[in-house]
Amino acid sequence: MSDSARGCTEPPTAVTEAEVDALVRGICFKTGPPRRLGVEVEWLVHELRDPRLPVSPERLGAAYAALRTVPLGSALTVEPGGQLELSSPPATSLTECVRTVSADLAAVRAVLRRDGLALVGLGHDPWHPPRRFLREPRYDAMEACLDRANPAGRAMMCSSASVQVCVDAGYEEPGPLGHVRRWWLAHQLGAVLVAVFANSPLAGDRPTGWLSTRQLRWAQIGTGRAGGPVLDAVPRAAWARHVLDAPVMCVRDDGGPWQVPRGLTFREWIRSGAPRPPTRADLDYHATTLFPPVRPRGHLELRMIDAQPGDDGWIVPLAVTTALFDDPEAAETAYRTVKPLAERTHGMPAPHNPLWRDAARVGLADPELRDVAAGCFAAALRALPRLGATTEVTDAVEAFRDRYVARGRCPADDLLDELRATARGARPPHPHGKDTPS
Numbered sequence: 001m002s003d004s005a006r007g008c009t010e011p012p013t014a015v016t017e018a019e020v021d022a023l024v025r026g027i028c029f030k031t032g033p034p035r036r037l038g039v040e041v042e043w044l045v046h047e048l049r050d051p052r053l054p055v056s057p058e059r060l061g062a063a064y065a066a067l068r069t070v071p072l073g074s075a076l077t078v079e080p081g082g083q084l085e086l087s088s089p090p091a092t093s094l095t096e097c098v099r100t101v102s103a104d105l106a107a108v109r110a111v112l113r114r115d116g117l118a119l120v121g122l123g124h125d126p127w128h129p130p131r132r133f134l135r136e137p138r139y140d141a142m143e144a145c146l147d148r149a150n151p152a153g154r155a156m157m158c159s160s161a162s163v164q165v166c167v168d169a170g171y172e173e174p175g176p177l178g179h180v181r182r183w184w185l186a187h188q189l190g191a192v193l194v195a196v197f198a199n200s201p202l203a204g205d206r207p208t209g210w211l212s213t214r215q216l217r218w219a220q221i222g223t224g225r226a227g228g229p230v231l232d233a234v235p236r237a238a239w240a241r242h243v244l245d246a247p248v249m250c251v252r253d254d255g256g257p258w259q260v261p262r263g264l265t266f267r268e269w270i271r272s273g274a275p276r277p278p279t280r281a282d283l284d285y286h287a288t289t290l291f292p293p294v295r296p297r298g299h300l301e302l303r304m305i306d307a308q309p310g311d312d313g314w315i316v317p318l319a320v321t322t323a324l325f326d327d328p329e330a331a332e333t334a335y336r337t338v339k340p341l342a343e344r345t346h347g348m349p350a351p352h353n354p355l356w357r358d359a360a361r362v363g364l365a366d367p368e369l370r371d372v373a374a375g376c377f378a379a380a381l382r383a384l385p386r387l388g389a390t391t392e393v394t395d396a397v398e399a400f401r402d403r404y405v406a407r408g409r410c411p412a413d414d415l416l417d418e419l420r421a422t423a424r425g426a427r428p429p430h431p432h433g434k435d436t437p438s
Contacts, residue, residue, distance in 0.1 A: 045119060
């Protein structure tokens, strides 16, 4: 329980390094049989008639006010640049998760359509520069902190969207579903997911040279803020060290502007006690300001997948990831299939290693990544019926495999083809969307 929830009569107390280490170890990896999963789907919100036209903050605000009156099974939140996110409740099956989020998305789209707006599944806004929609102390501090490095932070905040898949941490014991194996698998398979689902090759209406510009932006933010820990045999210890040695984004202050310290790690903050001693609530908040590709939050949050094309494109990465993590046979196959990729990391954490850079830059044009992706999709397709997946879900995964993986392509390649067609004078199609009026 954080200090903010203890009641106003008990003053917050400072935490020690030993307490932080114990808290992080105990909270971030809750082990047990994999039973639940979830998904967080982020979307860019653009004009229905032409997504290249900017949407005013006033229109976005009115649309979101209308959406908050709609009963949804998922939590609806808004990102700093006005992106919309739906976070599913924990589901006990893939079918339950897909059904809940699909119904919620249908309701959201109906409200937005009445306002002339549409959800667009792209990992990075290809047309508009980053623009803040939310004006809150958290995002003011985040912007000030990230601006010290480079402009990538603003693009991450305001121009990116993703599909985040959440799976249980796994068993305490070793084996295909053990938490140590799943932690390792998430970081190696994560590069494959980047390559397979890359869907953001443009910025400023021009190719960036990367199939996943979103992943490029995350990498540019830096290792302390957006990097993972060094992988070792004890995930809890590695993550606890990472949290303690990561830079503090801000020191919150209810009475004035939040301070944005320069180069202060949480460990140093504990030792110095300045500008004030950190509390349990500060630790909780600090953990939310770290954006590694795999974030342990009691469960494992896989954050590396670009937002996907079409109304239902998000279902494919959810289904594939769930199958490769929660079906024991598929998990063992995935582990053996991705294991050779570990040599290409050179022991460096994700995403700041050669494997992840290659995945984001060239995707499945990399022969080894293409072969590994094919093996993982085959394992997932065998596993999905065992997990009770519907025919519609299995067919969608198979269609994606045939359209992209088998051909060494990803959704980003379609966008680049469309751009080249436009340059030749062809009529530019709506990017991935089904909401374009005829």
